[in-house]
Amino acid sequence: MRATAGTWPVARWGVLGFTAIVLVYLVIPTLVIMPLSFSSESFLRFPPPGFSMRWYEAFAGSADYRAAILNSIKIGVPAASLATVLGTLAALAVVRGKLPGRRLVGALIIAPLVLPQIILAIGLFPVMIRLGLIGTYPAILLGHTVVCMPLVFITVSSSLRSYAPTFELAAMTLGANPWNTFRFVTLPMIKPGVIVGFIFAFTFSFDELILAMFLTSPATRTVPRLLWEQLNFQMTPVIAAATVVLLVLTMGLLLVAALTERHTRAGRRTEG
């Protein structure tokens, strides 16, 4: 990839141009939200006529938002935890195990992430009704676990692929049984992948709208669903303020993930 771009300057400029267009169309609209959230006026208008913090105050004072944030955490933390455990186990089986058709299994595990969420939502909706779970925490929690697991699977798999299984073999010759080998050798080695996977999973659950629309009720409503509902009948800058808070939180978590990854890569390099 880099070699290609380096060989033909045309290709490099092309890639640069494309990146610029993507940034302009995807990131700029996101940033427009920021000044809107500080607007002094009571409906969304760009550019905002004046500056105020009142929408942030309104956001902080809103019982609806407080409940929704709590719901998002109550769903996101267990869903991400469950996805982390299952995704890590799946990665171990697919990368280190000997089961036949490992490639196919790997592809199937990633499928929920690649397929449009709407398909999963339409599929899960009747199932959850049958199980009598619709609108409850377990419904959305399980739904989010399914879409978050591939994220953990991907990060942990790449951690596992970054080192030869010789470490585990060595641990075994040194007297470590399979559990101790996992606990004292494998887990510390893949820890960055597990942490980054958990952060990705939590962020994904925190920002997820479609499954939330199908599977939550007003009692289990998450932040994205609340935002969506509010957009339908009140276009106040509270939405912008809430979005900015959500954005900052997500970016912060992704930054932590990126730092974790960079830190370990730097460590590996000096080691190699």
Add this chain to the structure above:
Amino acid sequence: MNQHLMADIKRTAASADKIGAIVEFDQVAKSYGAVCALQPTTFQVGAGEFFAVIGPSGSGKSTLLGIVAGFVPPTAGAIRVNGTDVVSLAPYKRNFGMVFQNYALFPHMTVAENIAFPLRMRGVSKADTAERVRRMLGMVRLANYGERRPMELSGGQQQRVALARAAVYDPLLLLMDEPLGALDKNLREEMQEEIKKFQAALGATVIYVTHDQHEAAFMADRIAIMRNGRLEQAAAPRELYERPLTPFVASFLGEATLLPVKEILSQKGEEVVVKTDSGLKICATVRSIAQAGSSICIRPENVVLGAASKCANSFSGVIEEVLYTTGSIRYRVRLADTQTLLTARIPSHPDIALLAHGERVEVGWRRQDALLVSGD
């Protein structure tokens, strides 16, 4: 090696008056589907013996070692260690030490924690562990390196940590898979001596895989030569070099000119006269019944250049290649039959004039120095 280390080793040796395990391979075989990685193999490694396994890449060395360590379940056969079959025993219950080519030191643990790991797995007390780790660090001359991370050490130092970690629980059998493969030549030679002394101090039996024949010859009591998953010959280095059983062994260990034999003209005891494919008549030595389809093996240092008429085998030839290597001169001589290219090596000396390319020369070798070896 310094005085201090020697003292340390002697002290440990005195306290560890144990003797390594006897390892018996009984028809051990391994195939991966249709690929045969190891053909049924039977041999024995003696207590406290340093046993090297050499052979080209893919010849089954690592497979053999993996079977002993327990990573590779054999398709057939038994491995008895001090009389007990270990094949069905999980790797972590075997209690052997193993050193890997890339050391496999745990990067998230300090040097001391790495060495303590096997003791921790065995539930050894904290105080006892600390004492044994300290002694081991002294033994591998890394007394002040316990708190470092493995990645902060040089290759040779990492190698010594791996050795210490594999030996700290006093295993009766040490397995090493190309442990010096990643080191440069000088360091490798230094480590060879160090490993030898280390083994002597521990009294453990060692099975040592390498692809370096010089390393094997220098370190081992006996060497096994592997080829295509088969053990061709296992013997002391000198016997292997001087009495190879097959042309492969002859050419793998050291250098040899191999001349395919077409016909056995006569045999009287060990003395045999043969005709080569190229039509040369050669007086040679054989250990068993001479067979057609075997080869004559001649070591380069046994070839006499000039004044060769005293030899049982004497031919004229033309120098085709002259190569000076430190301490010796290596010639390639095309014999009069035009097909045979003979390699000769003579010690270099300031008084000796180099023969020139294209020069005619008498070459010869004694009957004892032409060995008839069977097989391909």
